[in-house]
Amino acid sequence: MMEFDKMLSAKTAEIEEILxxxxxxxxxxxxxxMETMKYSVKAGGKRIRPLLMQETFLMFSGEGEIICPFxxxxxxxxxxxxxxxxxxxxxxxxxxxxxKTTWKVYGEGMGVLCGDALLxxxxxxxAGAFLQAQxxxxxxxxxxxxxxxxxxxxxxxMIGGQVVDVLGDGKDIDSDTxxxxxxxxxxxxxxxxxxxxxxxxxxxEDAVRTLEDIGRNIGMAFQIQxxxxxVVGNTDELGKQVHxxxxxxxxxxxxxxxxxxxxxxxxxYTQAAMDELMSLKEKKAPGGTxxxxxxxxxxxxxxx
Numbered sequence: 001m002m003e004f005d006k007m008l009s010a011k012t013a014e015i016e017e018i019l020x021x022x023x024x025x026x027x028x029x030x031x032x033x034m035e036t037m038k039y040s041v042k043a044g045g046k047r048i049r050p051l052l053m054q055e056t057f058l059m060f061s062g063e064g065e066i067i068c069p070f071x072x073x074x075x076x077x078x079x080x081x082x083x084x085x086x087x088x089x090x091x092x093x094x095x096x097x098x099x100k101t102t103w104k105v106y107g108e109g110m111g112v113l114c115g116d117a118l119l120x121x122x123x124x125x126x127a128g129a130f131l132q133a134q135x136x137x138x139x140x141x142x143x144x145x146x147x148x149x150x151x152x153x154x155x156x157x158m159i160g161g162q163v164v165d166v167l168g169d170g171k172d173i174d175s176d177t178x179x180x181x182x183x184x185x186x187x188x189x190x191x192x193x194x195x196x197x198x199x200x201x202x203x204x205e206d207a208v209r210t211l212e213d214i215g216r217n218i219g220m221a222f223q224i225q226x227x228x229x230x231v232v233g234n235t236d237e238l239g240k241q242v243h244x245x246x247x248x249x250x251x252x253x254x255x256x257x258x259x260x261x262x263x264x265x266x267x268x269y270t271q272a273a274m275d276e277l278m279s280l281k282e283k284k285a286p287g288g289t290x291x292x293x294x295x296x297x298x299x300x301x302x303x304x
Contacts, residue, residue: 004294011054015047015071022072022125036106036114037121041079044097048299049074049193055292056197056211066132070145070196073126077153078189080118081162087111090166123150129200137202145196152192161185165250173251179220182253186226187219210280214273221269221300224262227252229303231259270300 019041024034050071057067086093086101087108094104103111126149133139151157161184164177194211203211231254253262273296281289 004291007291008295008298011051012047015050015054015075018050018068018072019075022069022076024121032106033110033113033117036102036110037076037118039105040083040102040114040118041076043079043099046299046302047075048295049078049189051295052190052292053193053197055295056194057201058197059289059292060198060201060203060207062197062201064132066129066138066142067197067200069125069127069129069132070149070200073122073149074189074193074196076118076122076125077149080115080122081158081189083111083118084115085162087115119153122153141200141202145199148192148195148199152188152195157184157188157192161188169250171251175256178251178253178256182220182223183216186223187216190219190222191215207280210276214276214280217269217273217276218296218300221266221273224253224266224269225300225302227254228259228262228266230254266300270296 023038023041026034026038028034053071053074054067082096083102085091086096087103093101095101101111102114106114126146129142129145130139133142153159155163161181165181165185168177168181191212192215194215195208198208198211230252253265257265274293277289277293277296
């Protein structure tokens with residue numbers, strides 16, 4: 001475990017350096033929004049999505065810096081979703097990751113603009129990977145990765161899940177609708193992270209689809225655990241308000257099924273992901289999956 005913790009710290013520090021490299025320079029009359037972007041991105045977090053992307057890239061023996069723009073872009077995209085999620089019109093949260101949310105520090109209007117800026121800058125950053133393409137294959141892989149990136153962020157991915165989530169506020173929703181929200185709102189960017197890493201490393205389509213399934217299962221486990229923590233966690237450890245789902249009268253996995261079923265399903269979805277990962281490891285993953293496996297376990301069995 002100590003060895004894993006050391007490796008995780010080193011890899012997270014590397015990701016922080018990548019984010020610093022790709023964040024915009026603080027200059028021009030529009031500098032205030034750049035300040036909000038930096039405040040939001042550098043608020044901490046586990047950097048799970050770029051970490052999973054990098055690990056999948058290495059799993060398929062990817063080489064070079066072509067992955068870096070996508071790693072940064074994914075974290076910018078994820079951060080924009082959090083900034084907007086915290087707004088008064090959405091979850092109305094005042095704390096995230098142990099400090100005040102963007103809108104609470106800079107105002108609601110600037111919070112909206114910060115999210116807009118991060119979304120657009122994410123696409124701009126990812127497209128910058130084309131500048132590193134040295135071969136036709138690399139160019140095609142970047143094109144494929146960019147399509148996945150945009151699709152999983154949009155109406156058929158994260159935004160689609162967010163729409164259904166917002167429409168369900170204060171209402172009793174059924175299990176199929178809740179699963180839909182989880183798979184799109186939470187799972188889509190995890191799926192995209194795994195898929196993009198493999199695509200940029202040149203993995204075949206079958207492997208990419210398997211990773212999409214793994215991301216979907218991990219996304220379900222992650223969001224169910226999030227619902228559990230909203231009930232049993234505490235604000236100091238989580239770095240954000242607890243019982244926010246109850247405050248917003250939201251149907252969650254816990255309210256629908258109870259804590260015992262929720263905890264059991266976290267294990268079931270995680271095991272399904274691990275089984276698929278083992279199958280992939282045996283057939284197609286020359287780079288190994290040991291660290292990758294530990295990251296997945298840490299992600300779904302977290303306490304904060």
